[in-house]
Ligand SMILES: Nc1ncnc2c1ncn2[C@@H]1O[C@H](COP(=O)(O)OP(=O)(O)OP(=O)(O)O)[C@@H](O)[C@H]1O
C-alpha cells in the first residue's frame with residue numbers, strides 16, 4: 335500500500351459504465367467503470383485486442399461511446415461541442431507511432447498548438463517549447479525535421495508536443511512499442527519524470543517493470559471488460575483473480 | 587551486352603542524338619510533304635506577328651497579345667479551379683449528405699459532357715442571363731471543368747494522409763479548419779503536386795477551346811492571322827511552339843518549387 339486511504343483526493347477522470355462497440359459483433363468496451371485521482375498514474379494492461387486503446391481513445395473523444403458517461407476535470411464528454419473541444423485541449427495523447435507532423439521542424443511541431451489553440455505569440459510559444467525540449471533532452475534538435483530523428487527522439491518530441499498544451503491528463507498508448515529496445519529506456523525515463531512531477535497519466539504498456547514502478551493503480555482487462563482493478567502493490571503481489579495471475583505469469 | 591555498352595546506350599548523349607535524328611526525320615517528312623502540295627514557306631513573315639521593333643519601341647504583335655490573353659485566362663482559371671477543386675473535395679469528404687450529393691452531381695455533369703459544350707452552354711445560355719463577358723464566361727467554364735478533375739486529385743491527396751496525423755491534431759485541440767490548413771493540406775499538396783501540375787498543363791492546352799467563343803487568345807489570334815495571310819504551316823508551328831514553351835516552363839517552375847521544400851509546403 336503506497337498511499338494512505340484517508341487522504342481525500344480529487345477525482346479528475348470519472349468513467350462510469352461506458353460501452354463501446356465497433357461495427358462488428360465483438361464489443362470493444364463493456365460496462366467499463368473506473369476513476370482516476372489527480373496526480374495518479376493508472377496503467378492499463380491486457381492481451382491484444384482487449385480494448386486498451388479503445389478505452390484511451392474514448393477518454394479524449396477520438397472514439398464515441400455508445401452509452402455511459404465520461405467526466406474529465408468536471409467537464410462531461412457529451413454531445414456539446416464546447417465540452418469536447420475543452421477536453422481535447424486538457425487531455426494530451428502520445429501514440430505508438432509518434433504521429434509527428436513530418437513537414438514541420440521539431441520547434442514548429444511543438445509551437446503549432448500553442449499558437450493556434452492557446453493563442454500564444456511566437457516568442458512565448460518558442461520559450462515554452464525550448465523549456466520542454468530541454469526537459470526531454472532534445473534542445474539541440476529544435477530545427478530538425480522528424481525524419482532526421484531516431485524513434486526514441488521522435489517519441490520524446492511527441493511527448494513534449496503534448497505537454498506544450500499544459501494538459502491536465504496525459505494518455506500514453508504503447509508509447510514504446512514501436513521503438514528499438516535500446517531506445518525504450520529514454521522514453522520511459524521521460525514518462526517516469528512526468529509521473530514524479532504529479533502528472534495524471536493513463537498508460538497502456540507492455541513494459542511490466544515500468545508499469546510496476548510508475549503506477550498507482552492497475553487495470554487488467556480482457557475482451558472489453560475489467561477483469562481486475564487494484565492498487566499497484568496489491569495487484570502485483572496478490573492478484574485476486576486466477577485469470578490475472580495467469581496473464582502476469584505469462585508476461586513477466 | 588556488357589555493362590559499358592549498356593551505359594553508353596542509356597547516356598544523355600545517345601538520347602540527344604536519337605532525339606535530333608527523330609526531329610530531322612520529321613522535318614524532312616514535313617518538307618517533302620509540303621513540297622508535294624506546293625507549299626510556299628515564308629518564315630520571314632512570322633516575326634512581325636510576334637512583335638515589332640521600330641525606333642527602339644517594342645510593340646507586341648497579335649501572337650504575343652494572344653499569349654497574354656491565354657496566360658491571363660489560364661492564371662485566373664487556375665486560381666478558380668483550385669478553389670472549386672478544394673471546395674468540392676472537402677464537400678465530398680464532409681459529413682453533410684447534401685454537400686456530398688451536390689459535389690457528386692457537379693462531378694458527374696462536368697466529367698460526362700464535352701468541354702466544348704460546357705463552354706457554349708456558359709457563353710450562350712448562362713452568360714446572357716448573368717450578364718457575363720466573354721472573358722469571364724471562358725474563365726468560369728474552364729475552371730468548372732478543371733476544378734472537377736482537380737477535386738478528385740485533391741481528395742485522393744487528403745485521404746492519403748495517415749489517420750495518425752488527424753488524431754495527433756485532434757488530441758492537440760486543433761479545430762478542423764486548422765487541422766486542414768496546417769497539417770493535412772500541406773502534406774497532401776506535397777504529394778499531389780505532380781498530378782496537379784499535369785492538370786494545370788491540361789488547363790493551358792484546353793484554354794485553346796475558348797477561341798470558339800471569339801476570345802482573342804493565342805489560338806484565336808493564330809486563326810485570324812492565317813485567315814488573312816494563308817501562312818497556315820508557319821503560324822500553327824509557331825502557336826504550338828509557344829504552348830509547348832509555356833507548359834514546359836510551368837513544369838520547370840514546379841520542379842524547382844518541389845525541390846526547395848524539404849517536408850512539404852507551408853501555409854503558416
Ligand atoms: N476502428 C476499428 N474498427 C473496428 N474494430 C475495431 C477498431 N479498432 C479496434 N477494433 C476492435 O476493437 C477491439 C479492441 O481493440 P483495441 O485496439 O482497443 O485493443 P488493444 O487492447 O489496444 O489491442 P492491442 O494491444 O493490440 O493494441 C478489437 O477486437 C479490435 O479488433
Ligand SMILES: [Mg+2]
Nearest residue numbers: 386387388508
Ligand atoms: Mg492498442
